[in-house]
Amino acid sequence: MTDPIISLRAVTKVYGSGPTAFQALKGVDLDIAAGDFVAVMGPSGSGKSTTMNILGCLDVPSAGTFLFRRHHVETLDRDQRALLRRKYLGFVFQGFNLLSRTSALENVELPLLYRGDDRKRRREAGMAALDKVGLADWWDHTPAELSGGQQQRVAIARAIVTRPDVLLADEPTGNLDSERSIEIMELLTDLNRESGITVLMVTHEPEMAAFAHTVVHFKDGLVERVDTNHRMGQEVS
Amino acid sequence: MFGTTFILALRSIRRHLLRSFLTTLGIVIGVAAVVAMVTLGKATTSAVQQQIAALGTNVLQIRPGQGFGRGGGGPRPPDFKPEDVTAIEQQVAGVTAVAPQASTAATAIYEGANWSTTIQGTTNAVFTVQPWPLAQGRTWTVPEEQAGKAVCIIGNTVRQNLFRGGDAVGRRMRIGDISCDVIGVLTARGQAGFGGDQDDTVVMPIKAVQRRFTGSRDIRLMLVGVDQAYSTTAVQASISDLLRERRNITGTKQDDFNIFDTKQISDTLTGTTTLLTRIVAAVAAISLVVGGIGIMNIMLVSVTERTREIGIRLAIGAVANEVLMQFLVEAVVLSMLGGLIGLVLAQLVIAGATPLMQVPWTFDPTINMVAFAIAAAIGVVFGYFPARRAAGLNPIDALRHE
Structure with a gap:
C-alpha cells in the first residue's frame, strides 16, 4: 500500500446538532490501494454505509481528510464532487436502480451522455460494456424484461462504461439468489483483475466477502480490523 | 450541454x-x-x-318611417318624391350625389329559364355613391335614363340562373310583363350580412320601374353620397332640416323619416x-x-x-x-x-x-x-x-x- 488511491484520516461524521446529534463515524483511518478488491462488513449502524457515501463522494466528512487521487474531497462543493463521480467512480446498488421503460443500452449510455460523448461513441462504449457483462444480445430490453441477475449486470455495465478507477457496490447481491450472486461476484472479480478497477463492496454475507482481497470490518463508527483474504490474495499477487 | x-x-x-x-x-x-x-x-x-363597405362609406341611407320597422299604429308615412332628390342634391352642401331607389319583385325569363328576383330602379348616381363596379357591359346613358328605357344591369346570381353563367350582355330577357335589353353585369358581392343575396337583383332606370312596375313616382330609399371633406353628421343634420321643412314637420314633432349613417353603423x-x-x-x-x-x-x-x-x-x-x-x-x-x-x-x-x-x-x-x-x-x-x-x-x- 505504498500509493493508496483512497486515504481517509480521522474522518468523523455527525448527523444533526445539539443534544440529538448522532456521531456515525468517530475517527476512521483507512487506506485503499489502487487495484484492490475490498469488502466492507459490519452490523447496521456501524458506519459502513456512511463511509461508503463519503468514499462515493456523495457526502462529505464533518471533520478529517479524504484524499482521492490527491484531491481533498472534503473541500469540494456539490458540483465538483459530481464531476469527480462522473470521471472516476462507478456505482452499483442493491436495488439495481435502472431507469424503467428504458432499454439496457440507453441505461448503460446514461453516464456517457453526461460526459458529452457523441451518439456513435456512446453506442460503441455502451455495447462494449454490455458485451463485458455478457448481455450484448439483450441491449434493447427494458429492465422489466430482464431477470434480477441480468438487471444487476446492466447496472454493472453502466458503472464501468466510463472506465472508472473505482467501482462502489452497495450490497450488489442483496436482492439475488445465491447462484446469481456468485455470477455477479465472479463478474466483479474479473473486472477487478482484468481491467484493474478498484472495487469497494458493502456486504453482510461472508460468502461474498470471501471473493474480496481485503475485508474491512466496521463497528461503532470505527474500523475494527482489516483482514487480508489469503485465498484471493495469492491469486491476485 | x-x-x-x-x-x-x-x-x-x-x-x-x-x-x-x-x-x-x-x-x-x-x-x-x-x-x-x-x-x-x-x-x-x-x-x-x-x-358595410359594400354599402359605401360616407353614405347616408334615407327611408320613410322611424327605424327599420314600421311604427305601431297611425298612417304610413309618405314615400319620397323625385323633387326631394333634386332638393337634397341642390340645397345641401357636401352632397356629391343622391340615388333614389324604387324596388319591386318580379320574375325574369330567358329562353325557358325563369328566376324570381328583385328589380331596383335607380339612377346612374348609384354607381358613384356605392362602390359597385360592373363586371361586364355598361351603365345606361343619360338619354336612356331620362326616357326610362327598358335596359337592365343584372346581378351575378341572376346571370348564373338565367343565362347559366354564359354571356348575358346584349341579350334580351323578359322581366314581369316587359322585355328589356341586358346592358351590363354587376361584379359578384356575395351574401349580405343583413340577410339576402346582394347579387340576386336586376337594376333598371328608376323611371322604367316606376312607369312599368310600381305605377307611381314614389321613392322608398335615397342613397346620399357625402363629400369626404364634409362630416356626415353635419350633412345628416342639414338633410334632416330640409326634409322636415318639405314634409311639414314642425316644432317638437318627430321625424317621419330616418337617416342612417353607414359609417356610424360600421x-x-x-x-x-x-x-x-x-x-x-x-x-x-x-x-x-x-x-x-x-x-x-x-x-x-x-x-x-x-x-x-x-x-x-x-x-x-x-x-x-x-x-x-x-x-x-x-x-x-x-x-x-x-x-x-x-x-x-x-x-x-x-x-x-x-x-x-x-x-x-x-x-x-x-x-x-x-x-x-x-x-x-x-x-x-x-x-x-x-x-x-x-x-x-x-x-x-x-x-x-x-
Whole structure:
C-alpha cells in the first residue's frame, strides 16, 4: 500500500446538532490501494454505509481528510464532487436502480451522455460494456424484461462504461439468489483483475466477502480490523 | 450541454407518452381556444366591415318611417318624391350625389329559364355613391335614363340562373310583363350580412320601374353620397332640416323619416365585435394559464415520482444544473408541443367554423406566434419551480427514496 488511491484520516461524521446529534463515524483511518478488491462488513449502524457515501463522494466528512487521487474531497462543493463521480467512480446498488421503460443500452449510455460523448461513441462504449457483462444480445430490453441477475449486470455495465478507477457496490447481491450472486461476484472479480478497477463492496454475507482481497470490518463508527483474504490474495499477487 | 439535456428530456417524454399528453392537454386547449377565438373574432369584424363597405362609406341611407320597422299604429308615412332628390342634391352642401331607389319583385325569363328576383330602379348616381363596379357591359346613358328605357344591369346570381353563367350582355330577357335589353353585369358581392343575396337583383332606370312596375313616382330609399371633406353628421343634420321643412314637420314633432349613417353603423358594429373578441380571448387566455398550472402540477408529481431516478443521475455524476435543465427543458418541450398541437387544432376549428359562421377563412400569423410564445413562456415559468426542487435533492436521500 505504498500509493493508496483512497486515504481517509480521522474522518468523523455527525448527523444533526445539539443534544440529538448522532456521531456515525468517530475517527476512521483507512487506506485503499489502487487495484484492490475490498469488502466492507459490519452490523447496521456501524458506519459502513456512511463511509461508503463519503468514499462515493456523495457526502462529505464533518471533520478529517479524504484524499482521492490527491484531491481533498472534503473541500469540494456539490458540483465538483459530481464531476469527480462522473470521471472516476462507478456505482452499483442493491436495488439495481435502472431507469424503467428504458432499454439496457440507453441505461448503460446514461453516464456517457453526461460526459458529452457523441451518439456513435456512446453506442460503441455502451455495447462494449454490455458485451463485458455478457448481455450484448439483450441491449434493447427494458429492465422489466430482464431477470434480477441480468438487471444487476446492466447496472454493472453502466458503472464501468466510463472506465472508472473505482467501482462502489452497495450490497450488489442483496436482492439475488445465491447462484446469481456468485455470477455477479465472479463478474466483479474479473473486472477487478482484468481491467484493474478498484472495487469497494458493502456486504453482510461472508460468502461474498470471501471473493474480496481485503475485508474491512466496521463497528461503532470505527474500523475494527482489516483482514487480508489469503485465498484471493495469492491469486491476485 | 443543451444537446444532452434535450435528449434526456425527449427520452423522458417518450417514456411517459400518456402522461405527457395529459400534461399538455391544458396548453393544447388553451392555445387552440385563444387562436381560434381571436382569428374568428377578427374574421367576423372584417366580414362586418366588408359588408358595410359594400354599402359605401360616407353614405347616408334615407327611408320613410322611424327605424327599420314600421311604427305601431297611425298612417304610413309618405314615400319620397323625385323633387326631394333634386332638393337634397341642390340645397345641401357636401352632397356629391343622391340615388333614389324604387324596388319591386318580379320574375325574369330567358329562353325557358325563369328566376324570381328583385328589380331596383335607380339612377346612374348609384354607381358613384356605392362602390359597385360592373363586371361586364355598361351603365345606361343619360338619354336612356331620362326616357326610362327598358335596359337592365343584372346581378351575378341572376346571370348564373338565367343565362347559366354564359354571356348575358346584349341579350334580351323578359322581366314581369316587359322585355328589356341586358346592358351590363354587376361584379359578384356575395351574401349580405343583413340577410339576402346582394347579387340576386336586376337594376333598371328608376323611371322604367316606376312607369312599368310600381305605377307611381314614389321613392322608398335615397342613397346620399357625402363629400369626404364634409362630416356626415353635419350633412345628416342639414338633410334632416330640409326634409322636415318639405314634409311639414314642425316644432317638437318627430321625424317621419330616418337617416342612417353607414359609417356610424360600421364604427358601432366594429367596436362591438372587437370588444367581444377581446372578452372571449381573455377567457381563453385564462384557460392557457390553467394549462400552465396543470404542467406545474404534473411536473411536481413527476419530480416526487422520479426522486430515485434523480438520485441515480446525481450519483453517476450529473451536476445540479443538468438536472435542473433536464426538468426545465422537459416542461418547455411539453408546453411547446402542446402549443404546436393547439395551433393545428385551432386551424381545424377555424376551418370548420368559418363556413358555418359565413365569415372568410383567415390566417393571422401574429396571434399564432404570440400564443405559441406564451405557451413556451408558461413552460419556463411553471417548469422552473419543479425543476429547481429536483436539482436540489440530496443524492443519498434520493437514492433511498421508495
